[in-house]
Amino acid sequence: MKKFLLITYYWPPAGGGGVMRWVKMTKYIRQFGWEPVIYTPSNGETAAFDESLAKEVAPDLQVVKTPIWEPYQIYKQFLGRKKEDKIYSGFINEGKKESLAQKISVFIRGNFFIPDARMFWIKPSIKYLSKYLQDNPVDAIVSTGPPHSMHLIAEGVHQATGIPWIADFRDPWTNIDFYKDLQLTSWADARHKKLEQKVLRNASRIVAASWRSRDEFVELCGRSDIEVIPNGFDDADFAHSAVATLDTDFSIAHIGSMNKDRNPDVFWHAVQAALAASSALQQKLKIRLVGPTDFSVRESVTKYGLEQYTEFIDFVPHDAAVQYLQQSQVLLLLINNTPNARTIIPGKLYEYLGSGRPLLAIGHADSDSAKVIGLTKGGALHNYEDVEGLKATILSFFAAYQAGNLNGSAEGIQQFTRRHLAGEFANLMGQLSNSAK
Numbered sequence: 001m002k003k004f005l006l007i008t009y010y011w012p013p014a015g016g017g018g019v020m021r022w023v024k025m026t027k028y029i030r031q032f033g034w035e036p037v038i039y040t041p042s043n044g045e046t047a048a049f050d051e052s053l054a055k056e057v058a059p060d061l062q063v064v065k066t067p068i069w070e071p072y073q074i075y076k077q078f079l080g081r082k083k084e085d086k087i088y089s090g091f092i093n094e095g096k097k098e099s100l101a102q103k104i105s106v107f108i109r110g111n112f113f114i115p116d117a118r119m120f121w122i123k124p125s126i127k128y129l130s131k132y133l134q135d136n137p138v139d140a141i142v143s144t145g146p147p148h149s150m151h152l153i154a155e156g157v158h159q160a161t162g163i164p165w166i167a168d169f170r171d172p173w174t175n176i177d178f179y180k181d182l183q184l185t186s187w188a189d190a191r192h193k194k195l196e197q198k199v200l201r202n203a204s205r206i207v208a209a210s211w212r213s214r215d216e217f218v219e220l221c222g223r224s225d226i227e228v229i230p231n232g233f234d235d236a237d238f239a240h241s242a243v244a245t246l247d248t249d250f251s252i253a254h255i256g257s258m259n260k261d262r263n264p265d266v267f268w269h270a271v272q273a274a275l276a277a278s279s280a281l282q283q284k285l286k287i288r289l290v291g292p293t294d295f296s297v298r299e300s301v302t303k304y305g306l307e308q309y310t311e312f313i314d315f316v317p318h319d320a321a322v323q324y325l326q327q328s329q330v331l332l333l334l335i336n337n338t339p340n341a342r343t344i345i346p347g348k349l350y351e352y353l354g355s356g357r358p359l360l361a362i363g364h365a366d367s368d369s370a371k372v373i374g375l376t377k378g379g380a381l382h383n384y385e386d387v388e389g390l391k392a393t394i395l396s397f398f399a400a401y402q403a404g405n406l407n408g409s410a411e412g413i414q415q416f417t418r419r420h421l422a423g424e425f426a427n428l429m430g431q432l433s434n435s436a437k
């Protein structure tokens with residue numbers, strides 16, 4: 001069996017979206033002839049812990065850890081926060097509006113910690129891994145980001161050892177939705193772009209998680225050998241979906257974080273209008289938001305008079321999130337209303353489809369998310385201004401719920417199972433290692 005080294009910041013017991021892709025990939029990739037060796041920090045900062053993911057990791061999987069120094073304690077002290085407070089990525093402010101101190105910290109983050117706050121782990125990791133691999137050889141290296149410091153570690157190790165290297169971009173770098181919020185100086189912007197080019201040009205192969213993201217990378221670096229291996233869902237998580245008990249209320253659930261760019265004003269407006277049009281809906285509606293939410297979301301709920309219908313639930317372990325997916329009548333998918341909105345495919349989209357429940361999505365009709373929904377006939381998608389269309393779909397879903405025939409569809413969903421996608425990645429590594437001989 002061939003071996004590959006995976007360089008990742010996120011690994012159990014860390015929870016959240018950043019860890020899922022490779023925890024699930026390594027769960028199945030041995031079936032395709034590849035043995036993973038994980039390299040991850042021993043003391044990384046994480047916004048959430050998810051002990052339920054431990055069962056996804058084979059007990060004999062080799063996990064190599066070294067310590068990392070990050071500036072988060074200084075950051076917390078600067079903001080007057082407690083040592084144990086969670087630090088969320090993606091610009092989520094849970095309890096209050098953004099303060100001056102937060103604005104200053106964002107400026108420092110974007111302009112002094114390049115590409116990210118894990119930059120101090122790059123040189124020590126290159127030194128450690130270059131020596132480690134002399135005694136523990138592998139056939140390939142995979143780095144997964146963000147954080148993109150993982151790619152810079154892999155680039156250094158690749159240059160030192162000559163081992164083939166795949167840079168796996170779960171999200172873009174300079175085209176990510178919050179890049180515009182980093183308050184970058186022209187020097188810092190140029191520095192980010194220079195490092196991005198270094199990775200894109202020096203990696204043996206590039207993997208993107210969406211089709212438009214691949215096209216953006218092609219435009220950035222001119223390479224034509226960039227692969228798309230999307231995120232997916234683990235059908236084993238939904239093995240008992242046939243016996244899942246649906247909510248008796250007409251529940252619309254969003255699972256995952258919701259920052260200010262994902263706050264769907266059009267949805268709140270449409271729900272308000274649908275409630276005004278249906279007294280029956282007023283008796284049955286339940287909106288459930290599971291995961292960290294920005295202060296602006298709570299403001300919108302209040303603005304549209306939806307407090308009595310809305311339930312806020314903090315982060316839950318993945319197995320509990322799966323239960324919420326299966327029991328909800330409708331699943332709400334929100335694409336950030338940002339310049340790169342057409343590129344984004346939230347990882348939760350595939351799990352939404354795997355749950356078998358209908359989707360209510362908000363985004364661009366020509367986006368990659370719309371492409372997946374269209375391929376699977378998984379639900380309805382409306383643009384960011386379509387209040388009347390959203391209202392009509394909500395009422396249509398509610399009518400189906402009243403009639404007892406509100407069901408989802410996921411045609412061809414097997415192409416997005418974690419097992420199938422692990423096979424695709426194994427095939428790519430096989431091509432790469434064979435060509436390196």
